[in-house]
Amino acid sequence: MKPREKKLYMDLAQRMGQMSYCHRAQVGCVVVKEDNIISYGWNGTPAGEDNCCEDEHGISKPNVIHAEDNALRKLTRTDSSSKGAEVFVTIAPCIRCAEKLSDARVSKVYYAALRKGRTVGIEHLQRHDKLFSHAHQTAFQHNECMGLW
Numbered sequence: 001m002k003p004r005e006k007k008l009y010m011d012l013a014q015r016m017g018q019m020s021y022c023h024r025a026q027v028g029c030v031v032v033k034e035d036n037i038i039s040y041g042w043n044g045t046p047a048g049e050d051n052c053c054e055d056e057h058g059i060s061k062p063n064v065i066h067a068e069d070n071a072l073r074k075l076t077r078t079d080s081s082s083k084g085a086e087v088f089v090t091i092a093p094c095i096r097c098a099e100k101l102s103d104a105r106v107s108k109v110y111y112a113a114l115r116k117g118r119t120v121g122i123e124h125l126q127r128h129d130k131l132f133s134h135a136h137q138t139a140f141q142h143n144e145c146m147g148l149w
């Protein structure tokens, strides 16, 4: 995949994140396979529930579905397979999503930003498959994508 395509997909993931109703963090995800976007998602409450992601203390509700999880769930309703797909997510996956992405046999995960102190998901991806890689948001902002993955 060319650097300019990676930038496009991460830009799209950022745009997907803007669709989220969550206040603490808006996260977007795009799943790409063979030059096609086969799924996408953002973090939010399950379909049919109110769109409020945080409780009265500003803490994320336990039923909030993460962007990667939503993208994988959406994919199960299609004929496409996540096996070998590349995933673009705006914030590095948490451990639960990292495990789901591993199980889904995606080939690579690109993330734009790390959440402070939360590297367990990334460590999981690195430990289980060397093909997983990352790129930092600044690289995209400066349009210097080459050589970072």
Ligand SMILES: [Zn+2]
Pocket (backbone or CB within 6 Å): 066, 067, 068, 093, 094, 095, 096, 097, 098
């Ligand atoms: Zn997650």
